[in-house]
Amino acid sequence: xxxxxxxxxxxxxxxxxxxxxxxxxxxxxxxxxxxxxxxxxxxxxxxxxxxxxxxxxxxxxxxxxxxxxxxxxxxxxxxxxxxxxxxxxxxxxxxxxxxxxxxxxxxxxxxxxxxxxxxxxxxxxxxxxxxxxxxxxxxxxxxxxxxxxxxxxxxxxxxxxxxxxxxxxxxxxxxxxxxxxxxxxxxxxxxxxxxxxxxxxxxxxxxxxxxxxxxxxxxxxxxxxxxxxxxxxxxxxxxxxxxxxxxxxxx
Ligand SMILES: C[S@@+](CC[C@H](N)C(=O)[O-])C[C@H]1O[C@@H](n2cnc3c(N)ncnc32)[C@H](O)[C@@H]1O
Numbered sequence: 415x416x417x418x419x420x421x422x423x424x425x426x427x428x429x430x431x432x433x434x435x436x437x438x439x440x441x442x443x444x445x446x447x448x449x450x451x452x453x454x455x456x457x458x459x460x461x462x463x464x465x466x467x468x469x470x471x472x473x474x475x476x477x478x479x480x481x482x483x484x485x486x487x488x489x490x491x492x493x494x495x496x497x498x499x500x501x502x503x504x505x506x507x508x509x510x511x512x513x514x515x516x517x518x519x520x521x522x523x524x525x526x527x528x529x530x531x532x533x534x535x536x537x538x539x540x541x542x543x544x545x546x547x548x549x550x551x552x553x554x555x556x557x558x559x560x561x562x563x564x565x566x567x568x569x570x571x572x573x574x575x576x577x578x579x580x581x582x583x584x585x586x587x588x589x590x591x592x593x594x595x596x597x598x599x600x601x602x603x604x605x606x607x608x609x610x611x612x613x614x615x616x617x618x619x620x621x622x623x624x625x626x627x628x629x630x631x632x633x634x635x636x637x638x639x640x641x642x643x644x645x646x647x648x649x650x651x652x653x654x655x656x657x658x659x660x661x662x663x664x665x
């Protein structure tokens with residue numbers, strides 16, 4: 415992807431309620447699996463995007479400080495505006511830092527949250543590297559795309575082999591959780607609506623708008639077509655794959 419294509423890519427994903435599959439209901443369900451101590455707690459949302467999950471966590475845990483981390487600074491600006499609008503700014507810290515090098519002391523966090531972003535680092539790597547930042551008895555909650563059927567259709571298998579060869583089955587992710595020294599507090603598959611309502615439906619609108627805007631620009635159209643293909647594959651083959659939320663507890 416050249417510089418201009420990257421810009422088109424960011425344009426496609428701008429103005430969306432979220433930058434990946436998820437929903438407020440899924441965030442709340444995963445959070446209900448975390449047993450937190452009374453009083454002040456520290457929660458970090460890693461790869462937070464524009465803050466759909468961080469905002470929900472601020473609502474669900476009114477006494478918690480929320481740290482929001484993402485490498486893309488404009489997303490953090492948008493997140494800060496959303497927190498301001500909801501009156502949660504005083505509990506927010508943002509940092510434009512890479513998830514591979516989180517700026518925390520050991521055992522600083524009660525909960526490390528990561529929706530639709532752990533793939534950037536790989537589940538095994540993240541489970542191992544982030545363990546030290548979590549307090550004993552604290553949690554790492556993350557969502558990850560998984561195969562939901564043993565024999566996915568060839569078109570879906572080819573697409574994911576190219577896009578994210580790390581995609582695996584929920585039981586393989588649970589084995590990684592166990593091997594990295596966590597206990598599984600719970601897991602569940604997100605419904606198809608978590609892909610569409612706040613993600614693919616508004617993304618499809620951006621695709622249509624930018625297709626007109628870049629009608630004569632081959633390089634931009636390449637990126638737009640790529641995004642359209644991802645959406646089309648989802649609508650055709652989503653029974654075979656989906657996002658799964660995992661909540662892991664550090665003993
Ligand atoms: C698919 S989006 C998910 C965003 C958000 N969690 C959500 O569910 O809407 C992935 C996010 O990870 C961020 N990201 C990518 N690589 C990163 C890295 N190395 N460190 C921190 N954030 C990263 C991207 O900027 C993007 O906001």
